[in-house]
Amino acid sequence: MQRFANPNKFMAFSATLMPWLVGATVLLFLAGLYVSFFVAPPDYQQGETVRIMFVHVPSAWLAMMCYGVIALSSFVLLVWRHPLADVSAKAAAPIGAAFTLLALVTGSLWGRPMWGAYWVWDARLTSVLILFFLYIGLIALRRAVDDEALAARLTAILALVGTVILPIIKFSVEWWHTLHQPSSVLKIGGPAVHSSILWPLLVMAVAFICLFLTLHLAAMRNEILRRKIAATRIMRVERAAAHQAQPAE
Amino acid sequence: MFDLGPHATFIWATYGAAAMVIGGLITWVILDGRALRETLARLESEGRRRRPVAKPENGN
Numbered sequence: 001m002q003r004f005a006n007p008n009k010f011m012a013f014s015a016t017l018m019p020w021l022v023g024a025t026v027l028l029f030l031a032g033l034y035v036s037f038f039v040a041p042p043d044y045q046q047g048e049t050v051r052i053m054f055v056h057v058p059s060a061w062l063a064m065m066c067y068g069v070i071a072l073s074s075f076v077l078l079v080w081r082h083p084l085a086d087v088s089a090k091a092a093a094p095i096g097a098a099f100t101l102l103a104l105v106t107g108s109l110w111g112r113p114m115w116g117a118y119w120v121w122d123a124r125l126t127s128v129l130i131l132f133f134l135y136i137g138l139i140a141l142r143r144a145v146d147d148e149a150l151a152a153r154l155t156a157i158l159a160l161v162g163t164v165i166l167p168i169i170k171f172s173v174e175w176w177h178t179l180h181q182p183s184s185v186l187k188i189g190g191p192a193v194h195s196s197i198l199w200p201l202l203v204m205a206v207a208f209i210c211l212f213l214t215l216h217l218a219a220m221r222n223e224i225l226r227r228k229i230a231a232t233r234i235m236r237v238e239r240a241a242a243h244q245a246q247p248a249e
Numbered sequence: 250m251f252d253l254g255p256h257a258t259f260i261w262a263t264y265g266a267a268a269m270v271i272g273g274l275i276t277w278v279i280l281d282g283r284a285l286r287e288t289l290a291r292l293e294s295e296g297r298r299r300r301p302v303a304k305p306e307n308g309n
Contacts, residue, residue: 037251042254047254047256048253048254048256048257048260049254049256049259049260051253051260051263052259052260052263055263055264055267056263059267094274094277095274098270098273098274099270101270102266102267102270102271105263105266105270106263106266106267109259109262109263109266110259110263112259113256113259211271215274215275215278218278218279218282219278219281221282222278222281222282222285225282225285225286225289226285228289229285229288229289229292232289232292232293232296233292236292236296
């Protein structure tokens with residue numbers, strides 16, 4: 001892993017990996033959409049609205065997974081000062097925010113026909129909303145500090161403090177009485193979902209994970225280019241200043 | 250078209266929202282990358298033009 005710490009090696013490695021990831025993502029989404037609409041039967045209680053789950057649940061999983069990636073990258077940055085760790089954390093934040101927003105919107109669209117309300121201040125919904133605000137906070141904090149190294153350390157600390165939200169989201173449906181249903185896939189004793197609905201959900205979940213990996217890798221490559229541009233500009237300004245400072249012969 | 254029952258609007262809205270968010274992320278990554286590559290290429294070509302040519306040593 002350490003050999004990819006060099007940004008140039010990472011750029012070469014990711015350029016090779018990217019077409020495969022894009023291809024896998026497209027194929028998995030095509031397969032996932034097919035099984036979601038043509039193979040999965042309507043649920044005996046929720047009817048056709050169960051198809052909302054094939055987008056909502058993977059989005060919600062990714063919202064948490066992406067925060068996990070940011071927290072891990074932040075830890076690696078603070079402890080080992082890995083050159084790509086901050087690039088990874090910075091690139092993942094907008095993607096995580098987008099998937100959290102998608103989880104909130106699709107949950108709301110599922111809640112209206114099932115609960116009769118788009119929104120309720122229940123523990124699961126509220127904790128996911130806090131996660132969304134945390135993402136926004138990470139992006140805003142980074143933009144508010146001009147010094148790149150200081151911004152990286154501050155956002156890393158905030159990201160690590162914010163990890164407390166992950167177990168709260170996961171166990172909110174067990175710790176409090178919520179309108180949101182308890183975990184039915186990732187639970188002790190195995191999934192409570194029928195296999196005819198579980199498999200389409202898992203295919204869509206893998207498609208979403210591949211999409212995240214593709215977007216994250218592409219955003220990391222962009223961030224490396226952004227830093228290379230900034231370094232080139234600084235070098236040019238320094239060279240011009242040194243040239244002007246030379247005494248005229 | 251599929252018959253998605255009385256709540257079809259909510260199902261289509263869900264997939265529409267997903268398409269918008271995912272499409273937005275893909276567009277952002279592609280356009281950002283393209284703009285950055287163009288800027289870097291311009292900076293590098295400017296750098297090559299401005300690089301001073303080494304003076305020939307004539308022994309004076």
